[in-house]
Amino acid sequence: MTLNPKQQSHLKAVLFILALLPFLRLVFAIFTDGLGANPLEFITRNTGDWTLYFLCITLAVTPLRRLLNLPWLLKMRRMLGLFGFFYAALHFLTFLWFDHFFDVAEMLRDVVKRPFILVGFIAFVLLLPLALTSTNKMIRRVGAKRWQLLHRLVYLIAALGVLHYFWMKAGKHDFAQPILVGSIVAILLLLRVVWSVQRRISEQRLSANAS
């Protein structure tokens, strides 16, 4: 399937609206009393869930592009990644607001005391440079090679995010969802390892043939 540039920008617009839906749903529910008995918990969990979903979706772009031979998919990746950051920022904001009422000192004490929060916090902090260097201008300034290296941080971020989720669910002794998300992330990362090994082998062959 190939899409011309116009179709691609249409698709991008559709994806933008779809990606915004979870947020709009939250806003709608806030004003219609649709968040259940503990709305603040609902918002915290919901934004956390969507952060993980968007990390998975973003990490799926490259494998899908290769497996389905859809080079133009790459053009959607930045937007999807930034939506991941958007939900992560909302998630962090709910933590700072609802759990600590903007008491940053207290929030930091909580962060260092509790590994489960610390892991999530580190993941969020690591997302910041990625979001900040997402513009074309920044890519040029950083340099494509270094930019790519920097953005490989997303692999670590996804792993930390899954760990954070796993730890949080440990309290409920309910690992079905963390295992599902963890497996998806693991598969997406493993594919990259396999491809990188394959590439190295074929490069070695090439250089062996050349000599």
Place this chain on the structure above:
Amino acid sequence: MLIKRQSGNIILPSEITPREFVEARRHFIKQIAVGAAGSAGLIEMANRAAFAQDSGARKLPATANSNYVLMENKTSYKDATTYNNYYEFGTSKSDPAQTAGGLKTRPWTVSIEGEVNRPMKLDLDALMKIAPMEERIYRLRCVEGWSMVIPWTGYALSNLIKKVEPNSNAKYVEFTTLADKSQMPGLAYDVLNWPYMEGLRIDEAMHPLAFLTFGMYGQVLPNQNGAPLRIALPWKYGFKSAKAIVRIRFTSTQPKTAWNQAAPREYGFYSNVNPDVDHPRWSQATERRIGEDGFFAKKRKTLMFNGYNEVAGLYSGMDLRKYF
């Protein structure tokens, strides 16, 4: 007169929602549900809330115990019956209200056994006649950091304990709760060791605050809240209060309890509400009162023993950091 508000936990009389308002609100929810009954699914939430109320609408008369009245707003019936931790019916807090409706609570027999002179099997009617029904308004503090205020109906657990005459070996009381796969969809997942077990030291169980509960909000307990009988232990985290009890056993050794077995570092046998002993993954210093502490409120401070200092004597000389 100087009215000084000392902390977020003290509520001025002027802040309490008048009873008529609360009742009008419940009536309103019911009305909506009746209207929505024709257009099924449209206002599903309201419908469900009213269903939960109607299915347990059998009144349970009781005399209010004036020793256990709080100057705090009661949690709304809707919140108290749709936001429940009851893993036998699913791990999500909205699950029990949706899946517990079919639980058969009659006939129901509780076997009382172990280190007692008079072991007995009692059916629900016999149990309900052991002592006069009273209503007590208790705070409920969940280990997860939220709280409610609930009017329970029942009688002090000590009434039942005296009846079976524990012998001198009886040091602990163990509660076994129903585990019936055909009625409880949550049992398909081994998130905990089923059946759910809880336990108390016998002096804790004999404490006047320990309450054997058959109803709430003047009605028979809804299934999702532990029907047909549960205990209410307001100075302990909510999970200590076993629901749908089928066996009460008196033992000489400390009973194994469900959450302690699942995560001994996180949930102790005692699990008294204690703002100074954090859960490993979150602070217990503060809590959010369901239905009240909204977006623009700082969480309220959690009180030692959830504000029930009369139990302090039970633990004198004990290191409550060690025996958490």
